[in-house]
Amino acid sequence: MLTRVSPDSTVPIYEQILAQVVFAVAAGDLAAGDAVPSVRELALRLLVNANTVSRAYQELERLGVVEARRGVGMFVTDGGPKVCRERRKVLVRDRVRETVREAAAAGLALDELQHLVNDEWPRRNGHAKSAR
Amino acid sequence: MLTRVSPDSTVPIYEQILAQVVFAVAAGDLAAGDAVPSVRELALRLLVNANTVSRAYQELERLGVVEARRGVGMFVTDGGPKVCRERRKVLVRDRVRETVREAAAAGLALDELQHLVNDEWPRRNGHAKSAR
Amino acid sequence: MLTRVSPDSTVPIYEQILAQVVFAVAAGDLAAGDAVPSVRELALRLLVNANTVSRAYQELERLGVVEARRGVGMFVTDGGPKVCRERRKVLVRDRVRETVREAAAAGLALDELQHLVNDEWPRRNGHAKSAR
Amino acid sequence: MLTRVSPDSTVPIYEQILAQVVFAVAAGDLAAGDAVPSVRELALRLLVNANTVSRAYQELERLGVVEARRGVGMFVTDGGPKVCRERRKVLVRDRVRETVREAAAAGLALDELQHLVNDEWPRRNGHAKSAR
DNA sequence: GTGGTCTAGACCACT
DNA sequence: GTGGTCTAGACCACG
Structure with a gap:
């Protein structure tokens, strides 16, 4: 942390x-x-x-x-x-929204995007592995 | 376009x-x-x-x-x-990777992230507004 | 300006x-x-x-x-x-409020304070600045 | 006090x-x-x-x-x-001077400032009704 | 010890 | 040219 x-x-x-x-x-x-x-x-x-x-x-x-x-x-x-719980929600949601928009612009389908997210999840951190 | x-x-x-x-x-x-x-x-x-x-x-x-x-x-x-098909793949993957990392840092679980992606998918044609 | x-x-x-x-x-x-x-x-x-x-x-x-x-x-x-008109109002009012409070604490009467304001008004464009 | x-x-x-x-x-x-x-x-x-x-x-x-x-x-x-009577005078005068300068910078006329002082006077906290 | 302000100068990205 | 970010180091006020 x-x-x-x-x-x-x-x-x-x-x-x-x-x-x-x-x-x-x-x-x-x-x-x-x-x-x-x-x-x-x-x-x-x-x-x-x-x-x-x-x-x-x-x-x-x-x-x-x-x-x-x-x-x-x-x-x-x-x-x-x-405040932080709200802000956290906004931060993550905005980031996801932008990514979804770009993926759609690139011609990806929803399931392709979901697969990509799954593929990248194991890479999510070099160190601290936060599973929560 | x-x-x-x-x-x-x-x-x-x-x-x-x-x-x-x-x-x-x-x-x-x-x-x-x-x-x-x-x-x-x-x-x-x-x-x-x-x-x-x-x-x-x-x-x-x-x-x-x-x-x-x-x-x-x-x-x-x-x-x-x-070239563009390859580059498209890289652009989207990098974006997804960054998003996955931030979501993990925020304490989200994979399924929460997936739900968020699903929720945002219908909004994919809207306008961009980014935080900074 | x-x-x-x-x-x-x-x-x-x-x-x-x-x-x-x-x-x-x-x-x-x-x-x-x-x-x-x-x-x-x-x-x-x-x-x-x-x-x-x-x-x-x-x-x-x-x-x-x-x-x-x-x-x-x-x-x-x-x-x-x-925004600026509103903010200007707040800035000046807060400053006046603080001054009135201090003047009252110092034992001044309202008319003494008003006289002081009148006396200082002609100095308003001077270079002189005050320490607190 | x-x-x-x-x-x-x-x-x-x-x-x-x-x-x-x-x-x-x-x-x-x-x-x-x-x-x-x-x-x-x-x-x-x-x-x-x-x-x-x-x-x-x-x-x-x-x-x-x-x-x-x-x-x-x-x-x-x-x-x-x-010493204190003199210092009190200086403290109040400096404060008033600063306020007058700011009010003038904000574009207020003298009478507007005077009105503001009158309006704020009833709000002064001359004496403590300190609840604690 | 704490945070707050300011300077000087650097490098960056964008138009 | 523009603003944005960062560093390094200084000094101050406060507790």
Whole structure:
């Protein structure tokens, strides 16, 4: 959890961090009231610049997922879990929607797309195998 | 075919054009020897900058899908259909792979993902709106 | 308009820029569809770093006041003027509210506060900035 | 008096404490020779970190408003009331000045600002009905 | 220790 | 030319 980032992805690093925190909170790995890793600590862990982490956290604060306590750290808000579960749904659904549209444009049939998803599922992660 | 582009998507416009031509050729809507729309015409049709279309065409030329005949226009090469069918496969597979990874990271199970794909399939002709 | 910023104010520079654009749009100095100054140009004009301007613009985009057109620039949205008029109202009212509260806490009567406002009004265009 | 603090305000907590003490002394609620609440007691009362109170007191000492008697506590100096009345004037005037400048920048006329002040006056929180 | 802001300068993608 | 992202390192305010 929160240990890896893909610097070469087209997805900005701060968005990757953002999504990972959202998923962690949605899954309950981070509960309301819990502290999120400090900016500097997470930057070290992910081998990215502290500003990059900071930007992700600011976005999370804007979303109402975390709140800063001055001089102390950042904490998951009471409403955070709810927001994250909703946001998770939207993130995944939008991604799936775009993929479905492109597959259809490419002339694939639904069952072909389903087969492709099945084929790719075992590749879903180099490491952490989240089965849930 | 080749009539719409999503300027607000995170996917670059020239890549959208590129993919649409690839899909059209792969599907046989554009056969070997057929002329592709002129840069100007397509730019007008899609309401984008001519340079953007031009860049997509350059890429298509680099891929060996089309070739320019000076003073005449650009035409689908003999090898174009084959190249496009292969490329189509790669484009869709990469997209699916990315989606599968994100769904897994979000904690979805395979069957939940499959259901989501089924749910979104009927929407496949709608408009794109992408998150960022 | 958009020509000065107070680097020594307690108010962050990017918020000052943000407020100035909001005021300019609310006043109609920037209309829907107008381009806002480019990030680099405004940075030069205000003698601040381009990233600082960029941050202000990102916030404006989030507020729905401007939208970026890739490779072209940033433009006031159709809804921008409405948003800005509302936001202007809130900004000024909040500031006044805080001031009234502090004046009351300091033991001032309403008419003393009003006199103070009258006295300070002629200074409104001065360079002088205040620390808090 | 000295019973409330707004942890979410942009105004630093120690400055809020500072201002409240200054206002209390200026108003005569705390006279020369009176003891100010101990750091610990005030920290408990305001639910803030003791260091934060300490910092406010340091500032008050630097201003010559209070002085520490070792092992006993902190007391309002003879010159304290005079200093506080002056400082109160400066604090309020600076705040008003900033507000006037912002209102003018927002395009308000003097009479509109005056009306706004009148409207907000009834909302002032002169005295605490602090429930806690 | 914490987060917040700013600078300087780099590289990228898009038009 | 445009905006977007990232790094490195600085300084500040707060607790």
